[in-house]
Amino acid sequence: MKKPVWAIIGGGNGGQAMAAHLGTMGFQVRIYDVKEENVEVINKQGGIQFEDGVVDGFGKVEFATMDMGKAVVGADMVVIVAPALYHKDIATKMAPHLVDGQFVFIHPGATCGSLEVRKVLDDEGCKADIVVGEAMSLLYAARSPRFGVASILGIKEELMVAAMPSNKTKEMLEILNLAFPQMYAGENVLETSFENLNCMVHPGPSLLNVAQIESGRDWKYYYDGITPSIGAYVEKMDAARVELGKKYNLKLTNILDWYVKLYSAKGETLTDAVNNTKAYADISGQKTLRTRYILEDVPMSLVPLAELGKVAGVRQDMVETMIDLGEFLMGEEFRKNGRNAAALGIEGMSVEDLLKYVTTGKKN
Amino acid sequence: MKKPVWAIIGGGNGGQAMAAHLGTMGFQVRIYDVKEENVEVINKQGGIQFEDGVVDGFGKVEFATMDMGKAVVGADMVVIVAPALYHKDIATKMAPHLVDGQFVFIHPGATCGSLEVRKVLDDEGCKADIVVGEAMSLLYAARSPRFGVASILGIKEELMVAAMPSNKTKEMLEILNLAFPQMYAGENVLETSFENLNCMVHPGPSLLNVAQIESGRDWKYYYDGITPSIGAYVEKMDAARVELGKKYNLKLTNILDWYVKLYSAKGETLTDAVNNTKAYADISGQKTLRTRYILEDVPMSLVPLAELGKVAGVRQDMVETMIDLGEFLMGEEFRKNGRNAAALGIEGMSVEDLLKYVTTGKKN
Numbered sequence: 001m002k003k004p005v006w007a008i009i010g011g012g013n014g015g016q017a018m019a020a021h022l023g024t025m026g027f028q029v030r031i032y033d034v035k036e037e038n039v040e041v042i043n044k045q046g047g048i049q050f051e052d053g054v055v056d057g058f059g060k061v062e063f064a065t066m067d068m069g070k071a072v073v074g075a076d077m078v079v080i081v082a083p084a085l086y087h088k089d090i091a092t093k094m095a096p097h098l099v100d101g102q103f104v105f106i107h108p109g110a111t112c113g114s115l116e117v118r119k120v121l122d123d124e125g126c127k128a129d130i131v132v133g134e135a136m137s138l139l140y141a142a143r144s145p146r147f148g149v150a151s152i153l154g155i156k157e158e159l160m161v162a163a164m165p166s167n168k169t170k171e172m173l174e175i176l177n178l179a180f181p182q183m184y185a186g187e188n189v190l191e192t193s194f195e196n197l198n199c200m201v202h203p204g205p206s207l208l209n210v211a212q213i214e215s216g217r218d219w220k221y222y223y224d225g226i227t228p229s230i231g232a233y234v235e236k237m238d239a240a241r242v243e244l245g246k247k248y249n250l251k252l253t254n255i256l257d258w259y260v261k262l263y264s265a266k267g268e269t270l271t272d273a274v275n276n277t278k279a280y281a282d283i284s285g286q287k288t289l290r291t292r293y294i295l296e297d298v299p300m301s302l303v304p305l306a307e308l309g310k311v312a313g314v315r316q317d318m319v320e321t322m323i324d325l326g327e328f329l330m331g332e333e334f335r336k337n338g339r340n341a342a343a344l345g346i347e348g349m350s351v352e353d354l355l356k357y358v359t360t361g362k363k364n
Numbered sequence: 365m366k367k368p369v370w371a372i373i374g375g376g377n378g379g380q381a382m383a384a385h386l387g388t389m390g391f392q393v394r395i396y397d398v399k400e401e402n403v404e405v406i407n408k409q410g411g412i413q414f415e416d417g418v419v420d421g422f423g424k425v426e427f428a429t430m431d432m433g434k435a436v437v438g439a440d441m442v443v444i445v446a447p448a449l450y451h452k453d454i455a456t457k458m459a460p461h462l463v464d465g466q467f468v469f470i471h472p473g474a475t476c477g478s479l480e481v482r483k484v485l486d487d488e489g490c491k492a493d494i495v496v497g498e499a500m501s502l503l504y505a506a507r508s509p510r511f512g513v514a515s516i517l518g519i520k521e522e523l524m525v526a527a528m529p530s531n532k533t534k535e536m537l538e539i540l541n542l543a544f545p546q547m548y549a550g551e552n553v554l555e556t557s558f559e560n561l562n563c564m565v566h567p568g569p570s571l572l573n574v575a576q577i578e579s580g581r582d583w584k585y586y587y588d589g590i591t592p593s594i595g596a597y598v599e600k601m602d603a604a605r606v607e608l609g610k611k612y613n614l615k616l617t618n619i620l621d622w623y624v625k626l627y628s629a630k631g632e633t634l635t636d637a638v639n640n641t642k643a644y645a646d647i648s649g650q651k652t653l654r655t656r657y658i659l660e661d662v663p664m665s666l667v668p669l670a671e672l673g674k675v676a677g678v679r680q681d682m683v684e685t686m687i688d689l690g691e692f693l694m695g696e697e698f699r700k701n702g703r704n705a706a707a708l709g710i711e712g713m714s715v716e717d718l719l720k721y722v723t724t725g726k727k728n
Contacts, residue, residue: 211576214591227578229653229693236692289593321688328600328682329593 003027004175007075009090010082011038011064016150017142018081018107020048023059025179030062032071039064041148053142053151068093077103077175080117081138083292084110084300088343091117095124102130103163103172109134110296111196112304112344114164114189115358119345133163133172136192139180154279155182156262160195162186165361188358190308191250199301200238200255202293204322205230206286210329213286222280231271237318241305247312247351289330298326299338307341312351367391368539371439373454374446375402375428380514381506382445382471384412387423389543394426396435403428405512417506417515436461441469441539444481445502447656448474448664452707455481459488466494467527467536473498474660475560476668476708478528478553479722483709497527497536500556503544518643519546520626524559526550529725552722554672555614563665564602564619566657568686569594570650574693577650586644595635601682605669611676611715653694662690663702671705676715 004027008019011033022029031048033039042048042064050056065071072078072094080090087106098104098121106113114132121132141154159182163169166188176183186192206213209225219225226234238255245252259265259273263280267273274280286293302323309316327334341347345363346354353364368391372383375397386393395412397403406412406428413422429435436442436458444454451470458468462485470477478496485496505518523546527533530552540547550556570577573589583589590598602619609616623629623637627644631637638644650657666687673680691698705711709727710718717728 208572209575210593211573211589211591212579214593215576215588224579225575227575229574229578233692317688318692321685321692324681324685325689328597328685 004076004178005074007071007078009071009078009080011035013143014138014140015081016048016144017140017152018079019061020050020059020150021055022179023047023061024055024057027179028062030071031064032068033064034066036066038147039066045148049149051145051149051151053153054155055152069097072097077105080106083296084113085296087113087117088120091120092124095121095126098126098128098130100129104130104132106134108137109192111193111199111301112339115344115346116339118164131163131168131172133161134189134192136160136195157182159183160186160192162189162192164189164358166359187250190248190358194241194245194250194252196301197255197258198297199305200234203297203302203326204234204237206293207322207325207329209285210289213289219285221283221285222274225285226271226274228271231269235270240316240318244309244312244314247314248355294326294330298323299334303335303338303340304344311349311354368440368542369438371435371442373435373442373444375399377507378502378504379445380412380508381504381516382443383425384414384423384514385419386543387411387425388419388421391543392426394435395428396432397428398430400430402511403430409512413513415509415513415515417517418519419516432457433461441467444470447660448477449660451477451481452484455484456488459485459490462490462492462494464493468494468496470498472501473556475557475563475665476703479708479710480703482528495527495532495536497525498553498556500524500559521546523547524550524556526553526556528553528722530723551614554612554722558605558609558614558616560665561619561622562661563669564598567661567666567690568598568601570657571686571689571693573649574653577653583649585647585649586638589649590635590638592635595633599634604680604682608673608676608678611678612719658690658694662687663698667699667702667704668708671708675713675718
């Protein structure tokens with residue numbers, strides 16, 4: 001297999017980390033960003049410098065650009081590394097430039113990112129024979145202290161990915177695994193969507209920490225924020241998620257088992273588990289409600305999860321309550337503006353219709 | 365008018381304060397309590413001693429008793445001063461002893477206390493021609509440091525009351541005003557129910573303070589607990605309450621205006637107003653979710669308020685969200701076990717039916 005060309009769409013913490021990481025591996029990689037200064041710095045440097053963290057060196061980058069067409073043309077693997085709120089806009093800009101044989105890999109997809117991007121590409125008249133796919137979370141714990149500099153604090157040992165149609169997952173993984181052997185195949189993009197754990201631990205606990213967030217005090221997101229009752233809420237909401245997965249023939253992993261798997265966490269409850277996870281000790285809590293944990297994760301994760309519940313006729317009550325609370329506390333219309341059934345292109349579908357769609361890419 | 369005989373049902377903070385207060389005014393008053401030691405102490409003393417607070421002296425009490433029949437027989441005004449969760453049980457015990465001409469005054473009724481008590485009396489086969497009534501809140505800020513001792517920290521300058529049927533409110537007030545000139549007539553028991561402000565400021569803010577409650581830290585209920593977003597939530601929920609009142613021909617007062625009226629609070633928002641209310645400075649926050657602010661106020665205030673919304677065809681979304689949150693966080697079935705339409709005896713009623721019922725005491 002010829003060495004693939006990568007386009008990284010997004011120059012934030014994750015995007016710069018991934019581009020630089022690929023660069024240090026010797027892959028041809030370009031990066032797209034909307035921030036002019038970042039683009040200039042990376043082009044001037046000819047790449048991205050690692051600083052601190054677990055990966056050292058300089059990641060050569062072919063070019064940085066604010067031109068989506070330039071970024072995408074000639075790339076085998078187009079990787080969207082951007083907040084889910086921007087996926088729609090990115091897909092819209094990308095649509096006219098995609099050509100047969102390309103992969104559009106959303107890293108991560110949040111919940112139902114592939115469905116949304118596929119819908120946007122269709123709406124934009126993209127007829128190219130491309131495959132959309134997604135990861136269940138971000139491979140890296142990363143930050144970018146300044147333009148042109150990346151710091152990877154941790155790399156996951158395993159990361160589930162899936163393509164849509166799912167019969168293309170193997171082909172997509174053959175490319176991804178050249179750089180990232182830890183990526184493995186999920187059943188389909190519903191499994192990667194259901195297993196987006198941020199959907200469980202970001203929006204609900206953030207909303208339920210409103211008093212702490214607005215107290216002005218310093219607090220730790222996991223240590224102070226996942227109190228016994230909040231942890232119990234998440235676990236019950238999560239148990240309903242796992243049950244819902246069964247309706248889609250998916251054997252999902254409950255959140256406590258994920259914590260054991262990902263962080264070797266110990267504890268009988270989620271609250272115990274996060275309190276026993278050293279990696280969480282220093283993660284600070286927000287001081288405003290208006291962060292991505294709510295503004296992004298409610299509309300782009302909880303809303304589509306609720307929609308998957310409706311498709312299966314199993315109302316996700318605890319998810320709906322968090323969406324309600326989010327809408328009232330924030331004065332936002334998350335259901336209307338988020339990944340609802342219409343935005344995902346799955347209106348009126350049954351479970352069977354949806355399974356066929358994610359498996360074959362074809363609608364009934 | 366002959367001087368009325370009072371029976372105070374409940375020997376807690378409010379009950380002892382009220383009995384002692386009436387005693388100092390020279391009224392004949394007896395008190396019922398389930399706590400044997402309290403009954404013994406009061407009988408031994410021959411009354412209740414005031415200590416600290418704004419009322420001094422010794423309130424003579426005719427007798428204290430654990431026998432509901434003994435407490436009720438011969439009383440003109442039977443006053444229930446007990447947590448709303450006990451109203452049903454108290455009404456059940458009281459039913460066989462009531463006779464024509466007595467008033468049963470629930471002080472306070474929480475939300476729809478009169479409807480619930482009336483339903484219980486009917487179910488228990490009470491045929492006596494009695495009038496049930498209620499106050500919109502407790503007249504006193506009071507505590508009982510120990511059995512037989514009461515401390516009144518404050519007395520409201522105005523207190524709305526209503527009888528059911530409402531054409532008996534005047535008659536009820538003629539008795540109440542002999543001791544409590546600050547009591548005035550509301551339109552009906554729906555108005556006193558709607559104006560139960562605890563329904564707005566207790567359960568919602570308590571639930572939204574789950575993180576603070578479980579933090580183990582000391583915190584102030586109003587100063588720390590009514591953060592800007594929590595205050596805004598309450599104000600929006602309250603605005604819906606006021607709107608709902610219009611469906612019942614009631615001109616309700618919004619919570620901010622109540623704070624101005626009751627505490628001369630100043631502020632553009634509820635958060636500002638409570639932060640400018642000195643009386644609130646020292647009120648501590650809970651350190652457990654399992655207090656009356658949730659366990660009582662959700663089922664006995666939010667649930668009936670939601671029911672009044674349903675009767676009028678105006679879903680109280682923000683109230684319902686708090687009930688949902690309460691049920692999930694507490695693992696309780698508040699709707700099933702609380703003051704739902706069945707418990708209130710208003711199943712299937714329209715607004716007109718309900719207005720007729722509270723006005724005349726007759727169901728269609």
